[in-house]
Amino acid sequence: MAKPSxxxxxxxxxxxxxxxxxxxxxxxxxxxxxxxxxxxxEAGDFVSxxxxxxxGKTTLLRVIADLEKPTSGSITVExxxxxxxxxxxxxGYVFQTPALLPWRNIESNIHLPLEMSGYSKSxxxxxxxxxxxxxSLTGFEKKYPWQLSGGMQQRVxxxxxxxxxxxMLLMDEPFGALDEITRDRLNEELLRLWEQxxxxxxxxxxxxxxxxxxxxxxxxxxxxxxxxxxVIDTNFPKDRNLDIRESKEFLKxxxxxxxxxxxxxxxxx
Amino acid sequence: xxxxxxxxxxxxxxxxxxxxxxxxxISFQLNEINEYALNSFIVIIIATVSLLFFIIRQQxxxxxxxxxxxxxxxxxxxxxxxxxxxxxVVMGLDAWFLVSALWFLAWNNLVQLSALKTKNKLxxxxxxxxxxxxxxxxxxxxxxxxxxxxxxxxVLLPAPSLIWQVFDGFGATLFADFYQTxxxxxxxxxxxxxxxxxxxxxxxxxxxxxxxxxxxxxxFFSAIPIIGMAPIMIMWFGFDWQSKAxxxxxMTFFPMMVNTLSGLNETDRIDRDLLHTYASSYWRELxxxxxxxxxxxxxxxxxxxxxxxxxxxxxxxxxxxxxxxMGFRISAEVGRMNIDIVWATIAVAAVTGSxxxxxxxxxxxxxxxxxxxxxKS
Amino acid sequence: MExxxxxxxxxxxxxxxxVILVTAIIMIWYAGAxxxxxxxxxxxxxKNNIEWTFSQxxxxxxxxxxxxxxxxxxxxxxxxxxxxxxxxxxxRSLVYHSRVTLSSSMVGFLMGTFLxxxxxxxxxxxxxxDRTLMPWIITSQTIPILAIAPMIVVVLGSMGIIGLVxxxxxxxxxxxxxxxxxxxxxxxxxxxxxxxxxxxxxxSKVEVFWKLRLPASLPYLFASLKVAxxxxxxxxxxxxxxxxxxxxxxxxxxxxxxxxQTSLIWAALITAxxxxxxxxxxxxxxxxxxxxxxxxxx
Numbered sequence: 001m002a003k004p005s006x007x008x009x010x011x012x013x014x015x016x017x018x019x020x021x022x023x024x025x026x027x028x029x030x031x032x033x034x035x036x037x038x039x040x041x042e043a044g045d046f047v048s049x050x051x052x053x054x055x056g057k058t059t060l061l062r063v064i065a066d067l068e069k070p071t072s073g074s075i076t077v078e079x080x081x082x083x084x085x086x087x088x089x090x091x092g093y094v095f096q097t098p099a100l101l102p103w104r105n106i107e108s109n110i111h112l113p114l115e116m117s118g119y120s121k122s123x124x125x126x127x128x129x130x131x132x133x134x135x136s137l138t139g140f141e142k143k144y145p146w147q148l149s150g151g152m153q154q155r156v157x158x159x160x161x162x163x164x165x166x167x168m169l170l171m172d173e174p175f176g177a178l179d180e181i182t183r184d185r186l187n188e189e190l191l192r193l194w195e196q197x198x199x200x201x202x203x204x205x206x207x208x209x210x211x212x213x214x215x216x217x218x219x220x221x222x223x224x225x226x227x228x229x230x231v232i233d234t235n236f237p238k239d240r241n242l243d244i245r246e247s248k249e250f251l252k253x254x255x256x257x258x259x260x261x262x263x264x265x266x267x268x269x
Numbered sequence: 270x271x272x273x274x275x276x277x278x279x280x281x282x283x284x285x286x287x288x289x290x291x292x293x294x295i296s297f298q299l300n301e302i303n304e305y306a307l308n309s310f311i312v313i314i315i316a317t318v319s320l321l322f323f324i325i326r327q328q329x330x331x332x333x334x335x336x337x338x339x340x341x342x343x344x345x346x347x348x349x350x351x352x353x354x355x356x357x358v359v360m361g362l363d364a365w366f367l368v369s370a371l372w373f374l375a376w377n378n379l380v381q382l383s384a385l386k387t388k389n390k391l392x393x394x395x396x397x398x399x400x401x402x403x404x405x406x407x408x409x410x411x412x413x414x415x416x417x418x419x420x421x422x423x424v425l426l427p428a429p430s431l432i433w434q435v436f437d438g439f440g441a442t443l444f445a446d447f448y449q450t451x452x453x454x455x456x457x458x459x460x461x462x463x464x465x466x467x468x469x470x471x472x473x474x475x476x477x478x479x480x481x482x483x484x485x486x487x488x489f490f491s492a493i494p495i496i497g498m499a500p501i502m503i504m505w506f507g508f509d510w511q512s513k514a515x516x517x518x519x520m521t522f523f524p525m526m527v528n529t530l531s532g533l534n535e536t537d538r539i540d541r542d543l544l545h546t547y548a549s550s551y552w553r554e555l556x557x558x559x560x561x562x563x564x565x566x567x568x569x570x571x572x573x574x575x576x577x578x579x580x581x582x583x584x585x586x587x588x589x590x591x592x593x594x595m596g597f598r599i600s601a602e603v604g605r606m607n608i609d610i611v612w613a614t615i616a617v618a619a620v621t622g623s624x625x626x627x628x629x630x631x632x633x634x635x636x637x638x639x640x641x642x643x644x645k646s
Numbered sequence: 647m648e649x650x651x652x653x654x655x656x657x658x659x660x661x662x663x664x665v666i667l668v669t670a671i672i673m674i675w676y677a678g679a680x681x682x683x684x685x686x687x688x689x690x691x692x693k694n695n696i697e698w699t700f701s702q703x704x705x706x707x708x709x710x711x712x713x714x715x716x717x718x719x720x721x722x723x724x725x726x727x728x729x730x731x732x733x734x735x736x737x738r739s740l741v742y743h744s745r746v747t748l749s750s751s752m753v754g755f756l757m758g759t760f761l762x763x764x765x766x767x768x769x770x771x772x773x774x775x776d777r778t779l780m781p782w783i784i785t786s787q788t789i790p791i792l793a794i795a796p797m798i799v800v801v802l803g804s805m806g807i808i809g810l811v812x813x814x815x816x817x818x819x820x821x822x823x824x825x826x827x828x829x830x831x832x833x834x835x836x837x838x839x840x841x842x843x844x845x846x847x848x849x850s851k852v853e854v855f856w857k858l859r860l861p862a863s864l865p866y867l868f869a870s871l872k873v874a875x876x877x878x879x880x881x882x883x884x885x886x887x888x889x890x891x892x893x894x895x896x897x898x899x900x901x902x903x904x905x906x907q908t909s910l911i912w913a914a915l916i917t918a919x920x921x922x923x924x925x926x927x928x929x930x931x932x933x934x935x936x937x938x939x940x941x942x943x944x
Contacts, residue, residue: 065546067542067545067546086545086546086548088548089546089547089548091546092546093543095539095542095543096539097539099537099539099540099542099543101540101557101561102639102640103561103564103637103638103639112547112557113547115557116547116548116549116553117547144639146639146641376774379774379777379778380773380774382777383773383774383776383777383778384773384774397777397781400777400781401777401780401782403778404778404779404782405782424801425801425804425805478663479663479667481659481660481663482662482663482664482666482667483663483667484660485660485664486664486667486668491876492919492922492923492926493876493918493919493922493923494876494879494880494883494915494922496792496880496883496884497883497895497896497899497911497914498915499903500899500902500903500911501908501911501912501915503903504714504903504908505682505714505715576787579793580793584792584793584884587796587887588887588903589903595793596793599793599794599796599797600796600797603796603797603801608801611794611797615794623785
């Protein structure tokens, strides 16, 4: 299933968005959800979209996933249109809630995308084993989603997103509903996964420490109309752990992001 | 003072049981003109058992089983007594006192049985069956005692034992009625109505225009007394089972259609998005996501329809039928005042209806175990 | 542009599709009337050696005296005749029969609701009642009780109880079940947190009932009442089926079926449907008002 490798130096980026606008027609007045978005994401990047609620960060992610159609502008995902990328199953999507089907047990929930991609039964079994152990859930195959805690369910949903080896992972506030401690642990785990699998990740969050800790690139957005205010690159070692949150560098980047958010806020009002 | 405190701390039903059994004993001793003999030994046993409530502090399983033995021997002796009656004899005061004593004993037993706490799933399950069954048996006992003991005219309400006798001599006819009404009318109608409702719902779901139009129309038809279509169906399809099956089909069609449609619409946006990110086809989404999601609704419709099918088939027969069928039997024998045959037919209908319903209730448990309403915390 | 907007108005929303579908049903009805009545008419034409065309067949089959399927306008005429033209006290007036059916179903509905609420309170507060009664209440509904409705009416009649009461009893029996099930669910619906809150105020059982459980159960109650009121009409109609019933839509249906007067049957049936749908709508409005008041948006 290995796709032609798109190394960092090559022409086509993992995601390329140019002059993208999206307007929702409502009964009262049109809502400008996204306005003049320009963004380039390279393969292997970990990009966070951060901003206040209603700033369109989730909408932007849904546009990338072809769950929402832009009003104007262009977007390519892995060099293809977003639509074609979805048809090719180029990405795994992790939602705000685990979105596990309650009538399927953990194992067969992970089999769902594999069934659709035409994997054989034995391959499905092998892959679900592999990815369940990657998220440290070996032994829970036969359990049903509602028998697991929220953190475990979200890990299953990550395993499911990875199971069919997409090059890209799109995550929409995946840990938003979890408690701080679980969230920290899953952040570390996600970082380890990213390092091991070399995926491109686009990650929506509204937590500054989370964004700074995880990302190589932080996209700061503002609301009404949703637009990009600032893009901040970070440069932390790949094998970092939660301790770096105490470091000066970390605080400096956090400060930058906070400034950006503030600026967007005063702009909007 | 101490004695009063003990009485207060014990169940009231025990005290009442004691009082009534003593009253029964005394009135039996005073009364000499009765044409029957109450078993005074049993009365003494029951009085003793109810006394036990006040002597024994810890009311455990042993006491409960003693209570049940007393209850069973008491009911048995009363049944023996009334079945030895000649026609027209009624029960005297002493026997009614005994029945009242038994009533409070039975109530006390059921309360204690309900209060039992157990971690064992099997015991819990059997308790869930045993308690209502005992309660039902008690109701039948009362029915028998009241109808015979007060010699209620048979036309009004026959005793259960008399209804049971009908099955002996009249069994073949009852079976023929069952076959005509359930196997030939209700089942084909049920299958046609549910099947058509399901297929129309699937089709309507694919076309939003049809869906928006059909849901209000379906709701309207669910609210109206469709059973009134029976005379029209008889006019179209004749007197035999076809017209009954048609009534059942119409009655079951709308609940199935409305339920399936709302079930298919019940899917979470997020789940649909998930399938969308896999670029799944319409049929894939239907079978992997939306139909399983609609399962609780569909099974609910099947459960509702299982009772509708019996009602539809029987009531449609009131409007005209060949000389066989449960509805025909009920209306014909009411006219001849053979109420015991009517009740026997009702018993067959009740058992059939309950079992038909039970099949879908079991299926529901099997297929929708994952649904929050089925999960026990 | 205008045409496009008109089209989207027809397709979108609810009213457009319903109107279009109902129109389609009426058209199918007319076609069905021709189809079902034609064999009798063609027989008659051939017997009398009359030449016939399709348009004549259609118009004849829409105006037959005793059609297999009367056409909608014939039913409308029958409805007008029996609702407007007759005095409402006349036994030929559908208004008179509707009143008979409506009164017994309303009495039954009120009694059933009252009984259902009473039983559900007992079930929620007495554990033994929950375990003994609840399974039987559920079983009682798998029994086709409607099937014995006429018998109950006859037996009660032989005891001298006639008129409204026996019919209302059937409706009562049908109504109490959904009310019990809904109310038990509703009375148990308050979350543990809210019960704990009440306990923190050291509220008595009675206060918990009036201030928490009863208000919390209202949305459930009204959802059940919608089912119950439709059932009460069905119960009243079926209870009117035994021969000898003086009035009511059920008696009307039966006499129509005896004399083969199809338009009479259809008129009674449509009246019953309108009554039943109106009642359900009224309860539905009340439900919506209650839900709004309770802060539930449904």
